[in-house]
Each structure stands twice: as C-alpha cells, then as structure tokens.
Amino acid sequence: MELKDKLLASFMAFENKGNIDLDSDVHDLRIKAIENFEKLGFPTKKNEEWKYTSLNPILKYDYSVFPSLDNNVELKDIKKYFLHEIESYRIVFVDGVYSSFLSDTTHEEADVCILSAALKKPKYKMIIDHYFDKITSKNDSLSSLNTAFSKEGAFINIPKNTILEKPIQVLFFSTGSEKELMLNPRNLIIVGENSHVQIYERHQNLNKNKILTNCVTEIFAHKRAIVNYYKVQNDKNNASIIDHTYIQQKEGSIASVNTFTFGGKLTRNNINVYHEGEHITTNLNGITIIEGKQHVDNHTIINHKHENCESHELYKGIYDDSASGVFNGKVIVDKKAQKTNAFQQNDNILVGDKASINAKPQLEIFADDVKCSHGCTIGQIDKNAIFYMQSRGIPIKEAKALLLFAFGNEVINKVKIPALKSRIFKLIAEKLKVDMGFEI
Amino acid sequence: MLSIKNLHAGIEGKEILRGINLEIRPGEVHAIMGPNGSGKSTLSSVIAGNETYEIFEGEITLDGKNILDLSPDERAHKGIFLSFQYPIEIPGVTTTNFIKTAINAKRKAQGLEDLPAKDMLKMIREKAELLKMDRKFLSRSLNEGFSGGEKKRNEIFQMAMLEPKLAILDETDSGLDIDALKVVANGVNKLRNKDNATIVITHYQRLLDYIIPDYVHVLHNGKIIKSGGKELAHELEAKGYDWLK
Structure with missing residues (x-):
C-alpha cells in the first residue's frame, strides 16, 4: 500500500x-x-x-x-x-x-x-x-x-x-x-x-x-x-x-x-x-552544517502587511561530502506596508566536491517606500587563510574548523541562552570533528 | 640552523627559484633584498611550506633535518615563523582566540598541556606591551579592518607569542609609517637572542637601519647573485639593483 x-x-x-x-x-x-x-x-x-x-x-x-x-x-x-x-x-x-x-x-x-x-x-x-x-x-x-x-x-x-x-x-x-x-x-x-x-x-x-x-x-x-x-x-x-x-x-x-x-x-x-500590526520585528536565522548525503531545505515566507515593520534573515550553510541544501526566502511586501525594512542574507561554503546548494531569494514588493535587500554567496574554504593559520602552527583540520566556525559565529552570537550557546559550540566542534574550544 | 641547498622551486611547473644556497646560523640576521619578481616571497613561502609551490630540486634542512616533507603547521611546531607580507583577515576569530589556538596547538604537538588561561593572559599582556599594541585590537576579529601597519604589528605580536627559532619577515616594513616601523623593529630586536635567527625580506634598505643584518643577500631572477655585510644594503640603496645584473 x-x-x-x-x-x-x-x-x-x-x-x-x-x-x-x-x-x-x-x-x-x-x-x-x-x-x-x-x-x-x-x-x-x-x-x-x-x-x-x-x-x-x-x-x-x-x-x-x-x-x-x-x-x-x-x-x-x-x-x-x-x-x-x-x-x-x-x-x-x-x-x-x-x-x-x-x-x-x-x-x-x-x-x-x-x-x-x-x-x-x-x-x-x-x-x-x-x-x-x-x-x-x-x-x-x-x-x-x-x-x-x-x-x-x-x-x-x-x-x-x-x-x-x-x-x-x-x-x-x-x-x-x-x-x-x-x-x-x-x-x-x-x-x-x-x-x-x-x-x-x-x-x-x-x-x-x-x-x-x-x-x-x-x-x-x-x-x-x-x-x-x-x-x-x-x-x-x-x-x-x-x-x-x-x-x-x-x-x-x-x-x-x-x-x-x-x-x-x-x-x-x-x-x-x-x-x-505595525512596528513588528521578525528575525529568522540559521546555521546548517551537514555532510554525507544529508539534505536540508530552509523555506521562509515573511508577509509584510503593515507599515513600519522589519524583518532580518541570516542563513549560513556549510556543506561537506555530497550534502545538499536549499534556501528559499520569500518576502512579500503588501502595498500598504510602506516603510518596511526587509533584509535577507544567505551565505554558503561548499567543503565537499559534490556538495551543492540551491539558493533562491524571492522578493515580491508592492509598496514603493521600502528598504529591502537580499544577498547570497557561495564560496569555498580560503586556501590562503588555511596556509596562514597553518604557518602559525594550527593543523589543517583545526584551521578549517576555526574558519568554518568563524563563518557561522555571527548566527551563534544571536543565541541569548548562554547554556544553549555553549551547547551549540560543542555540537559544532563535534560536527567539524575537532577537539577545541571556540569560546573566548 | 637553516640550510638551503640548490633549491629549485616554482609554481604550476614554472621555475621561480633557480638554485638557492643559504646557510643561517643561530643568532644571525640575514637580509634578503631584491627587485620585484626576483623570488623573495616565493622563497619565504617555500621555507614556511606553502603547498601552492612545487619543489623541483634541492633541500631545506632545519637543525640537520629535512623539512620539505613537513606540513606548514609541523614546520611551525619546529620553530619556523613567517610574518606575511599581506596578513589574512579572519572575520569571527579574535586575535586573542587565534593566538591561544596557535600556542596550544604547538604545545599539543610537543606533548604539553594547554597553557593555563592565567599564564596565557599574562603573556599576551606583556607581548602587547612590547609592541605598544592597543589592547582593543586583541579582542577584535583577526586583522579584519586593520590598517596595513596594524596588521604588521599584529604579525610581530604573534611572533613574540610563538617565540620561533627562525623568523622570516616578509616585507614587514611595507605599510608602516616611521613610528610604527621603529616600534616593530624594536620588538624584533628585543626578541633576538643567541639561539634564534631572523630572515628579513625587503625591497628597501629602510628597515635595515633598525634591524641590523649580519649578512645581506641580493636575490635576482631566482638566484642569490651577491652576498655581503650590512654595507651592501647601503650600496644597493645608493646604486639600485641594476649595477648587479
């Protein structure tokens, strides 16, 4: 059946x-x-x-x-x-x-x-x-x-x-x-x-x-x-x-x-x-760190229907092996929703040769007095940065982890529960297979 | 300490270094000068182990042991330090956290425990003082938004923290105003002792007024075409490189 x-x-x-x-x-x-x-x-x-x-x-x-x-x-x-x-x-x-x-x-x-x-x-x-x-x-x-x-x-x-x-x-x-x-x-x-x-x-x-x-x-x-x-x-x-x-x-x-x-x-x-209603703030943030054949799809829709509201979206992704990701961020600004501030950013690092990301920002704006932006980046690990860190004695695995951690740090810093924040640090270290403390 | 014999190296099959020979003993300062494109930065990258470069022939030994098979971090653990001409910005990692990670990685390789946080902080404070570094830079992301001078000062700060056996300063003077240059040079001089050595790579003689070399080598077209004492630097300053070619 x-x-x-x-x-x-x-x-x-x-x-x-x-x-x-x-x-x-x-x-x-x-x-x-x-x-x-x-x-x-x-x-x-x-x-x-x-x-x-x-x-x-x-x-x-x-x-x-x-x-x-x-x-x-x-x-x-x-x-x-x-x-x-x-x-x-x-x-x-x-x-x-x-x-x-x-x-x-x-x-x-x-x-x-x-x-x-x-x-x-x-x-x-x-x-x-x-x-x-x-x-x-x-x-x-x-x-x-x-x-x-x-x-x-x-x-x-x-x-x-x-x-x-x-x-x-x-x-x-x-x-x-x-x-x-x-x-x-x-x-x-x-x-x-x-x-x-x-x-x-x-x-x-x-x-x-x-x-x-x-x-x-x-x-x-x-x-x-x-x-x-x-x-x-x-x-x-x-x-x-x-x-x-x-x-x-x-x-x-x-x-x-x-x-x-x-x-x-x-x-x-x-x-x-x-x-x-007016004067509303929406924050959507995310970090994805996956490997193997794992797949993650983040689909967001923010409906701005009233004046003077704002939304901020920041999604970061790190994809190893043949992991795949999707980011689809839709922002709809109604014609009544003047003075809307809507920002969206999606940054990705492809670590694995077969990893992939499909990123699709969608802005549907019907008002004329708004500030809206979206950006998307897809990059690889910077080899010069790795050499720099290695030249200071940091082994390549830890150097990569530190770089990737730094990449995601902006999102982690939005966590307001300290115990959860350190939990996430630990999970990331586990995920990146390193034994190091990222906290300062 | 460092011995380079008949080193041929380059990038993507193209030869840049064409037979370098160099002997550096403990306590010495060697200046390597030469016009743009002569291979100065290639030489420093190859010593530090940048895998972008290929070695075609020759050998590099540190204390009698071949280092060409070692990764850059392993070479760092053995005491080689490269101060970059263009230090890399690493957003999200503070200078403090970076240097802590570097020091503890080295200690781990030597079979030591992590340096206790208290000792680390004390050391950071002392070395920052030595280089008259504004402490706020220590809690900022590494090199991010730093001026050229601040980046170079940060390089020497890291060198002070890591206490290398052999420091290679690649164009450390570029981007420094005269006051910063004096501070940085003073820092380098204070770190000198009878057991360590320094290679100063520079285009101009200016830095060598403050870090006095024992030997000056002129690199041209991938070869050392002349070696001498510190007076050679002055001669080069006066006459340019053309008279040597």
Missing part, C-alpha cells in the same frame, strides 16, 4: 482510538484536514516549492502512526539532549506520548503543558477555538496531514505582562521500538501582550529504526511580546523531519527563530510569518 493510502486508512482508526473528543470543533478541523491531504497528496518535485527537495527517499517506508506505548526511556538516556545545567520548564514526549516523569511543567505563572490536555479540558475550549489551526496553510498538504493526526505536543499559553525567566524545553524523543514510525507533533504557543518567552525545541531519535517527523507549530505573539525560539536539529541519519512553523505577530512584537541543523537524513523547515 502506498503511504498516502495507508495514512488515509489509519485516520479512521486514529479517530476511533478514543482520547479525542469527537464533538469538538477540532474534530471538524481534522476531517477537513484529512480531506485536504487526500486531495493534495504528498508534494512532488513538480511543485515549485519542492523543486529541489524530493520526499521520495523518505516516503518509501511503511510508517506506522501508532507507536507502541511501552517504551523504556530513562532520564540518563536522554539527559545529554537537555539543557540540564539550567533551570527550565521541560515538556518531554517519547514516541509522541507525553512523559510526565521526564517533564517539568507548570500552570502557575503560565500554562506550560500539553496539547492533549488543552484539547480535552473545557477551560481551554475558548483558547483552542480561537487559535488552534488558525494560521496553518491550507495549501500545504503536510500541515493538513499533521492537523488530521495531531493530538499531542506542547501547549504554551502565557498570559499578558509575564516574563518567563526560565526557558521552556520542548523535547521529542523517538524509540521506534517496533517499526518505522511517523510522528505528527503539534505545538500551540500563545504569548500575551508584553510577555517574554524563550523556547528550545529538539527532536531526537534514540534507536535504529526509521523516523519521519511531520511537526507543526503555531505561534501567536501578541502586542509587544518577545518570542525567542531555538530549534536544534542534530538527529541521526535514519531520522527525517518536515517542520512547519507558523507565526502571527501583533503590533510591536519581536519574534526570532534560530534554526541549527547539524544532522538528520532530510530536514525541511518551513517558516511562515504573518504581520498583523
């Missing part, structure tokens, strides 16, 4: 498995979503947005959407994936199922908990009706697929005027203990007026089985809210992720998404940002 047919068949079983309130509005959304997925199917390379990323290599497996519920994950197995050295809230899922044992949630200063609870409890009904699935794209079959199967993920609801000092860690582990597993985690994040939050998200496969994660996150940033979101993607070569992040921003809010991709077989990141 084709995966699509299998998923359609699984949907009935999924709904009948209970846990889901069949009377809720969410039920109708699911029905519409599965119909939408049935109509659109998986995207193919004929679709302009998927021209350089083929899903065929990862869709050929017989994924189940029903994970085995008895997994034996212990804290010691997963501790290294946490930022355990700092105080934080933690929402941990294993094979799509919430683990209260591994988590540290709250309902005190804010709701830092799980979507399944929010979907069931009457006190959250108004919030769910107001926000859930409101900004996902209905042209995106994979987002619809997620909606159809969504039942679990992080639910973060921060009331207004709340500065959450502790970062929130949202961690998804998979054990794939039985077979090839497809996960559809769904996160809903609402940040009230004047509130601040920092979120760290990571998906990690712990086993040898194949994992496909199709994740959707909706983020609502109210007036003057500040959201700093960090995604660390360093999964095994048997794990792939298609990640969709939808962000709606109100007046004066600042939303930043920093994506660090160091691993995984195939990684596709879609970030769609919608501005709903």
Whole structure:
C-alpha cells in the first residue's frame, strides 16, 4: 500500500482510538484536514516549492502512526539532549506520548503543558477555538496531514505582562521500538501582550529504526511580546523531519527563530510569518552544517502587511561530502506596508566536491517606500587563510574548523541562552570533528 | 640552523627559484633584498611550506633535518615563523582566540598541556606591551579592518607569542609609517637572542637601519647573485639593483 493510502486508512482508526473528543470543533478541523491531504497528496518535485527537495527517499517506508506505548526511556538516556545545567520548564514526549516523569511543567505563572490536555479540558475550549489551526496553510498538504493526526505536543499559553525567566524545553524523543514510525507533533504557543518567552525545541531519535517527523507549530505573539525560539536539529541519519512553523505577530512584537541543523537524513523547515500590526520585528536565522548525503531545505515566507515593520534573515550553510541544501526566502511586501525594512542574507561554503546548494531569494514588493535587500554567496574554504593559520602552527583540520566556525559565529552570537550557546559550540566542534574550544 | 641547498622551486611547473644556497646560523640576521619578481616571497613561502609551490630540486634542512616533507603547521611546531607580507583577515576569530589556538596547538604537538588561561593572559599582556599594541585590537576579529601597519604589528605580536627559532619577515616594513616601523623593529630586536635567527625580506634598505643584518643577500631572477655585510644594503640603496645584473 502506498503511504498516502495507508495514512488515509489509519485516520479512521486514529479517530476511533478514543482520547479525542469527537464533538469538538477540532474534530471538524481534522476531517477537513484529512480531506485536504487526500486531495493534495504528498508534494512532488513538480511543485515549485519542492523543486529541489524530493520526499521520495523518505516516503518509501511503511510508517506506522501508532507507536507502541511501552517504551523504556530513562532520564540518563536522554539527559545529554537537555539543557540540564539550567533551570527550565521541560515538556518531554517519547514516541509522541507525553512523559510526565521526564517533564517539568507548570500552570502557575503560565500554562506550560500539553496539547492533549488543552484539547480535552473545557477551560481551554475558548483558547483552542480561537487559535488552534488558525494560521496553518491550507495549501500545504503536510500541515493538513499533521492537523488530521495531531493530538499531542506542547501547549504554551502565557498570559499578558509575564516574563518567563526560565526557558521552556520542548523535547521529542523517538524509540521506534517496533517499526518505522511517523510522528505528527503539534505545538500551540500563545504569548500575551508584553510577555517574554524563550523556547528550545529538539527532536531526537534514540534507536535504529526509521523516523519521519511531520511537526507543526503555531505561534501567536501578541502586542509587544518577545518570542525567542531555538530549534536544534542534530538527529541521526535514519531520522527525517518536515517542520512547519507558523507565526502571527501583533503590533510591536519581536519574534526570532534560530534554526541549527547539524544532522538528520532530510530536514525541511518551513517558516511562515504573518504581520498583523505595525512596528513588528521578525528575525529568522540559521546555521546548517551537514555532510554525507544529508539534505536540508530552509523555506521562509515573511508577509509584510503593515507599515513600519522589519524583518532580518541570516542563513549560513556549510556543506561537506555530497550534502545538499536549499534556501528559499520569500518576502512579500503588501502595498500598504510602506516603510518596511526587509533584509535577507544567505551565505554558503561548499567543503565537499559534490556538495551543492540551491539558493533562491524571492522578493515580491508592492509598496514603493521600502528598504529591502537580499544577498547570497557561495564560496569555498580560503586556501590562503588555511596556509596562514597553518604557518602559525594550527593543523589543517583545526584551521578549517576555526574558519568554518568563524563563518557561522555571527548566527551563534544571536543565541541569548548562554547554556544553549555553549551547547551549540560543542555540537559544532563535534560536527567539524575537532577537539577545541571556540569560546573566548 | 637553516640550510638551503640548490633549491629549485616554482609554481604550476614554472621555475621561480633557480638554485638557492643559504646557510643561517643561530643568532644571525640575514637580509634578503631584491627587485620585484626576483623570488623573495616565493622563497619565504617555500621555507614556511606553502603547498601552492612545487619543489623541483634541492633541500631545506632545519637543525640537520629535512623539512620539505613537513606540513606548514609541523614546520611551525619546529620553530619556523613567517610574518606575511599581506596578513589574512579572519572575520569571527579574535586575535586573542587565534593566538591561544596557535600556542596550544604547538604545545599539543610537543606533548604539553594547554597553557593555563592565567599564564596565557599574562603573556599576551606583556607581548602587547612590547609592541605598544592597543589592547582593543586583541579582542577584535583577526586583522579584519586593520590598517596595513596594524596588521604588521599584529604579525610581530604573534611572533613574540610563538617565540620561533627562525623568523622570516616578509616585507614587514611595507605599510608602516616611521613610528610604527621603529616600534616593530624594536620588538624584533628585543626578541633576538643567541639561539634564534631572523630572515628579513625587503625591497628597501629602510628597515635595515633598525634591524641590523649580519649578512645581506641580493636575490635576482631566482638566484642569490651577491652576498655581503650590512654595507651592501647601503650600496644597493645608493646604486639600485641594476649595477648587479
């Protein structure tokens, strides 16, 4: 059976498995979503947005959407994936199922908990009706697929005027203990007026089985809210992720998404940002360091719809061996959106002879009083710089690593959680196979 | 210390050095002068191990051991230092972090532990003082946006930190105003001792007023066509290179 047919068949079983309130509005959304997925199917390379990323290599497996519920994950197995050295809230899922044992949630200063609870409890009904699935794209079959199967993920609801000092860690582990597993985690994040939050998200496969994660996150940033979101993607070569992040921003809010991709077989990141007010700032940054046959595709869309807003995008990529990358950055400036500042930069270094990058900036500007720019560079490691460093006694491997690290440093410096920053330094050193401290 | 015998080397099959012979003993300063295109920078690159250049014939030994098979970093670990004519800018790596990495790489090659941070900082402070370096340069990205003079001063700072056995100064005077030249030359002189040696490569005699050479060699068309004492530099300054050809 084709995966699509299998998923359609699984949907009935999924709904009948209970846990889901069949009377809720969410039920109708699911029905519409599965119909939408049935109509659109998986995207193919004929679709302009998927021209350089083929899903065929990862869709050929017989994924189940029903994970085995008895997994034996212990804290010691997963501790290294946490930022355990700092105080934080933690929402941990294993094979799509919430683990209260591994988590540290709250309902005190804010709701830092799980979507399944929010979907069931009457006190959250108004919030769910107001926000859930409101900004996902209905042209995106994979987002619809997620909606159809969504039942679990992080639910973060921060009331207004709340500065959450502790970062929130949202961690998804998979054990794939039985077979090839497809996960559809769904996160809903609402940040009230004047509130601040920092979120760290990571998906990690712990086993040898194949994992496909199709994740959707909706983020609502109210007036003057500040959201700093960090995604660390360093999964095994048997794990792939298609990640969709939808962000709606109100007046004066600042939303930043920093994506660090160091691993995984195939990684596709879609970030769609919608501005709903003036004086909004959006920052999208990313570093990709991949090797082998890994593939990473960063697709961003920023919709400037109002005056006096700005967006900054900085994506850097280092591709070794025959790794391949895609950067597609679309910026749409509505004719009402005068005085928009939109900047986009994508820099790449191809280390491997067979590595490749397809970079496509797309600016659609309908206003006449705006500052918009985009730039793209593709280069190789500078041999003169390597000789210079070697002549000072730095071996070639370390010299290359230092240069590559320096190349990515601008993005790393945007990380505002020190523990995460040093974690990323370590991951980069690991990735570049050197044993050296980059920190000063 | 350094012995070069019948060295033929070049780039992409084209011969630039056509039989260089040079003996450098501990404590000596050798100046290599010559017009543009005579092969001065090729010689310094070849000694330091730049793999862009090919060796066609001859040998280079350091303390009796062949170094031609060593990579540039291995040569650096054995005490060779090249101050670049055009130092490379490395955005994102501070001078401090760069020199720390270099020193600890050398120590690692010698089987030593990393230099403790406290000792490193003390050493950095002393050497920066010696070269009258503005400390703010140390926390800036290496050479990025530095003036020509600042870059050269930074080269000598690195040399002071690495304490090489053999330092090759490639056109260190170019881009320096007279005050900076004095500071840099003073730094080089203070670093001299009976166990190390210096090769000063220069087009002009100016630098040699401050770093007094024991020997002067004139390089022309890939060969040393004349060698002498420091007075040879003055003669060249007065007469130009044409009388030697």
